[in-house]
Amino acid sequence: MFTSSFASFRRSGLPRRRTLAVAATATALALTLAACGSSGGSSGGTSSMPGMEHGHGSAGPSSSGTPMGDMPGTGRMASGAGAPSDTRDGYRLVSADRRLPSGRRTAYRFTVTGPDGRPVTGFALDQTRRMHFYAVRSDLTGFQHLHPVMAADGTWTAEPASLAPGSWRVFASFVPASGAGKGKDLVLSRGVFVSGDDRGTAPLPAPAASVRVDGYDVRVRGALKAGTASPLTVSVSEGGQPVRDLQPYLGTYAHLTAFHKGDLAFAHLHPLTEVTGDHGGPDLSFHAELPTSGDWRLFLQFRTAGRLHTAAVTLRVG
Template sequence: MFASPRSLSRRRPVAAGATALLALVLTACGSSSHSGHAGMPGMDHAAMASPGAASSAMPRMPGMPGMAAGEGLAAELDGYRLDSPVVGLPSGQAVSYPFTITGPDGQPITDFAVAQTKKLHFYAIRSDLTGYQHLHPTMADDGTWTTDLAALDPGNWRLYAAFTPNTGPHKGGEFVLSRSVTVSGEAAAAPLPAAADSTTVDGYTVAVHGEPMAGMAHKVTATISKDGRPVTDLQPYLDSYAHLSAFHEGDQALAHLHPLNVVDGDHGGPTLTFHAVLGKSGNWRVFLQFQTAGKLHTAVLTMHVA
């Protein structure tokens, strides 16, 4: 179970340097093989929250294996940029969203490395952390990507692209970029549910255990059961037994993780182990996706990080 804020507050505080250095580790996503040019999550991105803002002011620590590609709070990073002609979308209907990823030379990139079976992962979340979508767009020969979004509720949304260039000065570095869009209509924000250590979806119960603290490496486990019995027939999804996306309340910083469990056919579960460092304290909305019998399930809960 998650520790209470009072019990966590008695622990030894993390040095500011360690927090910035560790930030958000995506060990299970295979980023340990990356070159280390990616952005430093866990830093204060307030000055670069605008979708068009560059990240030149964000510190770099090259050569750090396993570092994440930033928290997805900027449209530009190290010369790589997420561009789209779309700034607004209609509500209540499915819509296509076109975009490009341009490189340091200003030209659209067409060569991307495959990560978790896909060349690009795309996420959408509303500012109140509702409406989660995890998609895999298609790319035309000229480098234009198109993703098909399900109907969106009115309000402000952030759209993220996670990718790894297969050419250029930061070949092999993982990046997460984003832009914000406004969906037309009158928005009604939903309050964030309280932190919990279990949730249910499609008849499955997902129990999450751990005491995450900002800036500290920590093990978090998710145990899946159904009708009181352990689930042991999880199928591989994106080359793993689960995919976890987490968004920080307030600024929508993104973390995406995969469990450390070795994939062995359709025999995953019941317990999945994640090794993660979340660089910011506060509440995170967690979306855990797993697959059984060919169906994808998405379990949702709020996790508190001290």
């Protein structure tokens, strides 16, 4: 359904942390953010926008798995190179679900098999979870980030909420706790079609430097060029006043995932800002390296007063 190149990143000296490493460059950065909602799976309340949902359940049982040695505020990046694929390094994403209904919450079931062909049941903690699951519409107008539940036999169940009709792609991001892939960040992907009256492909919003999301003003400062490294700063304010009460979410003050327009190449980064309790902000520092030029759609998630906010971001990389 799609061809792409997964971004493969690792921060030197932190082999078990996902990062988008980067160096400064002169290409102008422009972002457009549109409010995205959170599904009822998140605790503490949600924000909503059709097609943009976020929910999470607790990760299911695992035969083993050790914490990833989290350093406060340090991100880590999904590794793996090549087109989005259901196989990588001997691991495979297996699912009988090729079509899903639209307009209601539904179950997507899958397993991850290892090089021996057997379902993997041991997953290491990665940003407080053993599995991160993403559902992304082909035109990037739909996005859900879920934390599915695993049964004892290794079957995971994610429950996307009200997917819009059309072509989607799902991504499973995880770290095996043992075996050939122990400690390695892996991302596997499969296509899925959502039945119903497909509205067709929507144009990607034009880049912009800032946007208001759920009453918050989000501004991005930085410059990016494909394949190089540069700093990125996200600032959050409300009513003209800096926001200083960002709460930890998945062990950081913000969660940021990126998909390349057209081929859905995947990238994942977190702020470098140290987590010091329920008083993060207003500025969040990131390092970013996106492998190819063009438009990327970023999904920034942050929490205040127990409520999760999601902003869709169009990033142009030179």
